[in-house]
Amino acid sequence: MNPYSTLPDRAFWKKAVSEKSIFDISNLWSPKFKITKDSKVVTFGSCFAQHIGNALDSRGFNWVSTETPPKGLSQENAKKYNYNIFSARTGNIYTTSLLKQWVEWATGI
Incomplete structure (x- = not known):
């Protein structure tokens, strides 16, 4: 017996996803x-976010x-300077501890 033996099929990628049609995944x-x-x-993180x-x-x-680009800034430069990439111009946040730090800085904690 192992800790996985009692888990349902939906707990395993192969049984729940890869062996099914995309229309049967639920x-x-x-x-x-x-x-x-x-x-x-709000979204913070990396490429996925x-x-x-x-x-x-x-x-919709x-x-x-939270930070809109200045008027007249091209879309290319807006993206370069991280406007409308995440909910704030933090850049990539890879860990929850870093997100917590940003929230503390923003709220003055």
Whole structure:
């Protein structure tokens, strides 16, 4: 017996995802709450977080960007200087401890 023997099929990538048609994949997670288009959502992280923010924004969700680019700044330079990449111009945040540090700096803790 091992700690995995009692887990359901959905706990294993091969059984839950790779051996199924994309149309048959279901019940992989149970969200604790629903994100609606009115929910304020922020993203911080790395490349993955950038894509999540873009996907939410392009689908009409309330993705929060706290720093808008100055008027007249080209889209190329706005991206270069991290405007509208994450919810704030922090650059990549790879750990929860770094995100906590940024929140403490922002709130004065």
